[in-house]
Amino acid sequence: MKAIRIHEFGEPEVLQLEEVADLTPEAGQVVVRMHAVGVNPVETYIRSGIYPKPPTPFTPGSDGAGVIEAVGEGVDRVAVGDRVYLAGSLSGTYAEQALCKQEQVHPLGEQASFAQGAAVFVPYGTAYQALFHCGHASPGETLFVHGASGGVGIAGVQLGRAAGMTVIGTASTERGRQLVSEQGAQHVLDHSAASYLEDVQTLTDGRGVDVILEMLANVNLAKDLDLLALRGRVVVIGNRGEKNQGTIEINPRAAMMRDASIIGMTLRNATPQDHVRIHSALVAGLANGTLRPVIGQELPLAEAAQAHRAVSGAGKAYGKVVLIP
Ligand code: NAP
Numbered sequence: 611m612k613a614i615r616i617h618e619f620g621e622p623e624v625l626q627l628e629e630v631a632d633l634t635p636e637a638g639q640v641v642v643r644m645h646a647v648g649v650n651p652v653e654t655y656i657r658s659g660i661y662p663k664p665p666t667p668f669t670p671g672s673d674g675a676g677v678i679e680a681v682g683e684g685v686d687r688v689a690v691g692d693r694v695y696l697a698g699s700l701s702g703t704y705a706e707q708a709l710c711k712q713e714q715v716h717p718l719g720e721q722a723s724f725a726q727g728a729a730v731f732v733p734y735g736t737a738y739q740a741l742f743h744c745g746h747a748s749p750g751e752t753l754f755v756h757g758a759s760g761g762v763g764i765a766g767v768q769l770g771r772a773a774g775m776t777v778i779g780t781a782s783t784e785r786g787r788q789l790v791s792e793q794g795a796q797h798v799l800d801h802s803a804a805s806y807l808e809d810v811q812t813l814t815d816g817r818g819v820d821v822i823l824e825m826l827a828n829v830n831l832a833k834d835l836d837l838l839a840l841r842g843r844v845v846v847i848g849n850r851g852e853k854n855q856g857t858i859e860i861n862p863r864a865a866m867m868r869d870a871s872i873i874g875m876t877l878r879n880a881t882p883q884d885h886v887r888i889h890s891a892l893v894a895g896l897a898n899g900t901l902r903p904v905i906g907q908e909l910p911l912a913e914a915a916q917a918h919r920a921v922s923g924a925g926k927a928y929g930k931v932v933l934i935p
Contacts (some may be wrong), residue, residue, distance in 0.1 A: 687712045
């Protein structure tokens with residue numbers, strides 16, 4: 611089978627398509643024939659060497675969707691022929707096949723395409739963990755998705771609406787704002803405009819927002835604190851910057867005056883119990899149509915380098931970038 615392999619860390623060109631041995635499942639494992647692979651910003655950080663480095667060579671990726679091709683002894687959660695989405699793997703997902711523990715695959719109904727299945731785990735898992743487990747969001751509250759046009763932002767908008775929240779989302783282009791509106795946000799603002807923060811206050815009658823999902827904290831965290839309602843929560847999902855050292859100055863008084871919380875999160879820290887809740891909710895949401903992953907771009911597996919350029923922050927996000935093996 612063919613797989614993308616990284617032999618050394620560096621620019622997107624280190625993503626090389628190679629012929630590797632077919633995979634065989636051991637007890638409790640399954641092999642998935644991959645139909646689509648989700649590309650996330652974190653894979654660009656790992657590839658470039660600014661994140662902890664896995665031993666080389668390796669196949670990157672944790673998201674994807676496909677059909678169960680083989681099962682090992684004792685596998686009872688899925689069977690050969692089942693459509694599944696992946697939540698991590700043992701072998702890496704940028705490939706024609708992926709080896710997974712049976713707990714790492716989840717049912718993908720016919721309502722969702724394989725490309726949509728490849729856009730579930732990291733974006734929706736992160737948004738769910740941030741919104742509910744970290745941000746303790748409740749129906750009736752107001753949610754501000756600061757950066758709503760990308761993979762995690764769209765998931766946050768859909769999850770917030772499905773939970774009965776009032777959702778305000780932002781994007782910097784007209785096309786992005788249209789997309790955020792189509793996902794159900796009741797109000798859409800432009801995070802590159804001068805007056806958008808005042809608009810948040812106007813939209814909430816000066817009360818502020820209860821929960822913020824923040825995609826670019828190194829730019830926005832100080833402003834976020836001024837937007838919060840009493841006992842509001844900012845959940846830091848994204849923080850970028852030179853050599854991953856994005857820093858920002860904040861005024862702690864802004865948090866103090868509101869009994870506000872700043873909560874950092876990474877999906878990697880989710881507990882097994884969190885994962886059970888996350889996937890139960892995501893499988894149900896895909897089935898009932900409240901969760902509808904948006905695909906911005908599909909590329910052949912061989913063009914993984916181009917996919918990494920697309921998610922590196924250089925371009926605008928309009929949903930997910932997906933590779934097709
Ligand atoms: P993405 O698809 O590339 O989307 C990036 C989003 O950030 C877009 O909506 C973009 O909007 C927005 N943005 C750009 N400039 C902004 C600004 N000044 N203020 C607010 N938003 C701005 O990326 P993603 O997959 O959604 O991931 C978003 C971030 O979360 C990334 O930094 C990623 O590394 C991080 N992340 C963290 C975790 C975790 O576990 N903590 C998991 C997944 C992702 P426009 O394009 O319209 O400007």
